[in-house]
Structures are given as C-alpha cells and as structure tokens.
Amino acid sequence: MLGYYPLRVLPSKTAIAPVNPTFLPRSEDEREMCSRTIYCTNIDKKLTQSDVKNFFESICGEVQRLRLLGDHNHSTRIAFVEFKVAESAIAALSCSGVILGSLPIRVSPSKTPVRSRSPRSPMH
Numbered sequence: 718m719l720g721y722y723p724l725r726v727l728p729s730k731t732a733i734a735p736v737n738p739t740f741l742p743r744s745e746d747e748r749e750m751c752s753r754t755i756y757c758t759n760i761d762k763k764l765t766q767s768d769v770k771n772f773f774e775s776i777c778g779e780v781q782r783l784r785l786l787g788d789h790n791h792s793t794r795i796a797f798v799e800f801k802v803a804e805s806a807i808a809a810l811s812c813s814g815v816i817l818g819s820l821p822i823r824v825s826p827s828k829t830p831v832r833s834r835s836p837r838s839p840m841h
Contacts, residue, residue, distance in 0.1 A: 750830035752803045753781070755810065758825075760794040761818025762787065769796050772817055778805030782831045793820065799831045 760769065766785045774780050779801040787794030800806045806826070813824040 747830040750799060751827055753801070753806045754797055754799040754827035754829075754831055755806050756825050756827040757796045757798060757809075758793065758823045759820050760785070760787070760796055760822060761820045762792065762794055764794070764818045768818070769798070773798055773800075773805075773809055773812070776812060777808040778802060780805075784831050797827055797829070797831045 757769070766783055769785055770780050770783050773783075777800065780798055781801045782797075782799040784797045785794055786796065798806075798809065800809070810824055810826065812822060814821050816822075
C-alpha cells in the first residue's frame with residue numbers, strides 16, 4: 718500500500734547485472750581510458766558506426782575509438798565511445814535524451830575500457 722492505493726510492482730524488463738570482472742580496468746592506463754570512455758545505449762539499429770562517431774565528434778570532440786555492438790535479436794544497439802580527452806567524455810554525458818536517428822540515446826560513464834579485439838579462448 719502506498720497511502721490509500723494498492724501498489725503493484727512489476728518485474729524489470731532490463732536485467733541489471735554486475736560487470737564481469739575480466740572487463741574491468743587492469744592498470745592505471747586502463748583506468749585513464751575509462752575516464753575518456755562513455756557507454757551509450759538505445760542506439761537506432763539503422764545507424765552506422767560512422768553516424769555515431771560523427772554525432773559525438775560534432776558535439777563533444779575527437780573520438781579515438783568506437784565499438785558499436787548489437788544483433789538482430791535486440792531492437793537497439795549499444796556503443797562504447799572512447800574520446801581523445803576526458804573533457805569530451807564529460808561533455809558527452811549531457812547528450813543523454815538527445816534524439817539520434819529516431820531514438821533518444823542514453824549516455825553514462827563506462828566502467829570498462831574499449832580494448833582491441835583479442836581472440837576468444839575456445840569454449841569446451
């Protein structure tokens with residue numbers, strides 16, 4: 718009950734899972750990379766890596782690295798955007814809610830650095 722009204726709580730539609738520890742920064746350099754990196758969600762599937770890069774560069778500053786992720790099972794995509802300087806990443810945080818393509822993006826500080834792709838170990 719909330720006041721005089723019954724309150725019904727629905728299960729979350731998005732899982733809030735902790736970050737896999739293997740993705741967390743392993744060195745001071747990687748911690749510094751995190752300070753220049755943002756995590757962007759709710760990206761329109763029609764947008765390309767260039768679209769996302771151009772958007773952030775036109776508003777926030779030079780993008781050093783960008784990883785755009787997503788697949789056919791999800792209605793939107795996510796991106797990790799690493800800027801040249803931390804001030805650009807701070808500026809990017811104010812872009813949350815801005816319409817990119819046809820959707821309002823959500824921007825938050827990244828907890829993980831953007832690493833170059835390494836070969837995955839074979840699964841047993």
